[in-house]
Amino acid sequence: MCGAKAKTSSSNRQKTLKKITKNSTLEEIAFIVCSEFSSIGKTIVLTGGSAATVYAPEAYQSRDLDFMIRFANTGSRSIELLTSMGYKVGPSATYFHNESPITLDFIAGEIMVGETHIGSWNTLQKGAQLLHILHPEDSVCDRLASYLYWNDISALSAAAGIIRNNIVDLKKIKNWLETEGAPVDQTMKRLESLTQNPRKST
Amino acid sequence: MKAKSKLSDQPGTSIFGGQSATDLLLLIYVLKTTYKRELAEITSLGYTTVLNQIKNFEADGVIVLKTVGRQRMIEFNPRFFARNELEQLLEKLLLSRPDILQCAAQKRKRPRRTGKKL
Numbered sequence: 001m002c003g004a005k006a007k008t009s010s011s012n013r014q015k016t017l018k019k020i021t022k023n024s025t026l027e028e029i030a031f032i033v034c035s036e037f038s039s040i041g042k043t044i045v046l047t048g049g050s051a052a053t054v055y056a057p058e059a060y061q062s063r064d065l066d067f068m069i070r071f072a073n074t075g076s077r078s079i080e081l082l083t084s085m086g087y088k089v090g091p092s093a094t095y096f097h098n099e100s101p102i103t104l105d106f107i108a109g110e111i112m113v114g115e116t117h118i119g120s121w122n123t124l125q126k127g128a129q130l131l132h133i134l135h136p137e138d139s140v141c142d143r144l145a146s147y148l149y150w151n152d153i154s155a156l157s158a159a160a161g162i163i164r165n166n167i168v169d170l171k172k173i174k175n176w177l178e179t180e181g182a183p184v185d186q187t188m189k190r191l192e193s194l195t196q197n198p199r200k201s202t
Numbered sequence: 203m204k205a206k207s208k209l210s211d212q213p214g215t216s217i218f219g220g221q222s223a224t225d226l227l228l229l230i231y232v233l234k235t236t237y238k239r240e241l242a243e244i245t246s247l248g249y250t251t252v253l254n255q256i257k258n259f260e261a262d263g264v265i266v267l268k269t270v271g272r273q274r275m276i277e278f279n280p281r282f283f284a285r286n287e288l289e290q291l292l293e294k295l296l297l298s299r300p301d302i303l304q305c306a307a308q309k310r311k312r313p314r315r316t317g318k319k320l
Contacts, residue, residue, distance in 0.1 A: 092315055150312040151234050157307035168203035189297055194307075 018129075020086055022099040027054050029102050030065055031129040036085060037069075041079050044069050044123045045111060052143055052158040054124075055136055059198065060154075064094070064103040068111045069142020077102040078106075113138050114145045114180045118195060136166040141176045142189075148182050155185075160194035217295070222247055224295070226255050228302045231292040233309075236276050244305045248264060264288070 009038050031045050037044045047053065048066035069078075079089075087095040088102060095104040109136070111118040118138055124131045134142060140162050146155035162168065166168045170188075211259060218224045225245055228237055242252045261267040266279045278285060296302055 094315075148313045151231060152311040153303060153306035154308070154310050155312060157304070186293065190303060193297050193300045194303050197304070 018143065020097055020100050024100050024102070026062060026065065026102055027048060027057070027131075029100060030054060031124075031126050031131045031132075032067065033085070033104060034131045035089070035129040036081055037078065037091070038132075039079060042069065042078060044106070045141060046131060047107075047111065047139075048153075049143075049158065051134045051139045052162055054131070054133060055139055056158065056161030056165045059164070061077045061156035063101065063144070064105060066105050069106045069108055077194060086118060097131070114148075114176070116141070116176060124191060127146045136162055136168050137172040137176075140173055141170060144177070144182075144187065145180075146182065156190060157194055160191055161198070163191065218263055222251055223255050223258070225302065227259065227264070228296055228299060229291065229306060230259075230276055230278065232302060232306045233298065234277065234313075237273050240277070240309065241276075244308050288309065296319075 004202065008128045018028075020029055022033060024032075034044055034046065044067040046065065047068050049060060049062035050065045051195070052060045053062040079121055082089075082095055082104070086098045086100075088098070090096045090103075093105070095106075097103070111121070113134075118134065120134050120135070120137045121138075124133060140159045143155045145157035147159065150162070163170075173186060173191075174184055203229045215224050218227050222245075226241055229241060233240075238249065238252050238256055241247070241256075243248045245252070256265070256267075260267060261319075263279055263282050265276055271274070278289070280281055282288070287295065292295045
């Protein structure tokens with residue numbers, strides 16, 4: 001009985017499994033990988049620059065997917081799953097696909113943006129597929145953390161792109177900046193300047 | 203020869219003697235740490251123009267250059283007598299010059315793990 005159930009779920013997975021090809025976009029791969037992990041009962045949440053790319057594809061293009069995996073080690077089932085999708089582990093535990101140039105990284109532990117613990121996330125749906133991803137506000141703060149730590153203006157620009165393309169509660173951003181002890185006024189003004197004046201694509 | 207950067211004409215662009223000088227000073231302020239070739243690259247100014255402007259800023263005591271490896275890094279001079287006032291003015295100018303921030307955004311400054319493709 002139990003075996004039959006497992007067989008059905010496995011064949012269902014085969015039906016929904018979309019193939020990752022060299023032409024798959026970052027967003028498509030994110031949906032496929034997250035849905036596949038969900039099918040084996042694992043929650044992975046998209047963070048970092050790749051989350052910014054999903055929210056503002058024209059403003060920022062990441063080449064890798066950074067997933068936070070909530071439950072410590074990825075485990076052998078996860079590795080089997082990744083292998084079945086065409087991934088092989090490379091140096092620094094980065095997963096490389098045999099066709100797509102987009103790589104995967106899994107970071108174990110709690111989701112943090114700066115010093116702030118993130119307890120909830122957004123779940124996007126696309127047909128039968130799903131993608132757990134930081135809320136747009138947290139994604140903005142995540143990019144702002146890169147800007148604040150390394151003075152990375154490209155990360156500030158990505159944050160502006162997310163604000164431009166999504167409904168974002170700016171109060172939450174201000175509160176986060178205050179919590180982090182960042183220069184709130186200067187950061188918000190620079191962010192506003194970039195939000196209102198997007199870079200013209202060349 | 204009058205060099206002109208690819209950045210746009212806005213009020214206050216020539217406040218430091220010319221558009222190139224103002225653009226470069228704003229970029230040094232935004233980037234915090236940079237080098238001549240990077241400035242030439244992101245502004246599309248000639249390397250010689252950048253070199254001459256940097257010499258002038260250094261002679262005025264506004265910036266300092268320090269050697270890191272083989273690179274001469276440019277930073278604001280923390281001992282410049284009007285540093286705070288200058289930075290306040292530059293911050294105000296910056297908000298009317300989103301093109302400067304857009305230019306600075308071309309360069310990734312955050313670290314990338316060894317082995318990851320650019």
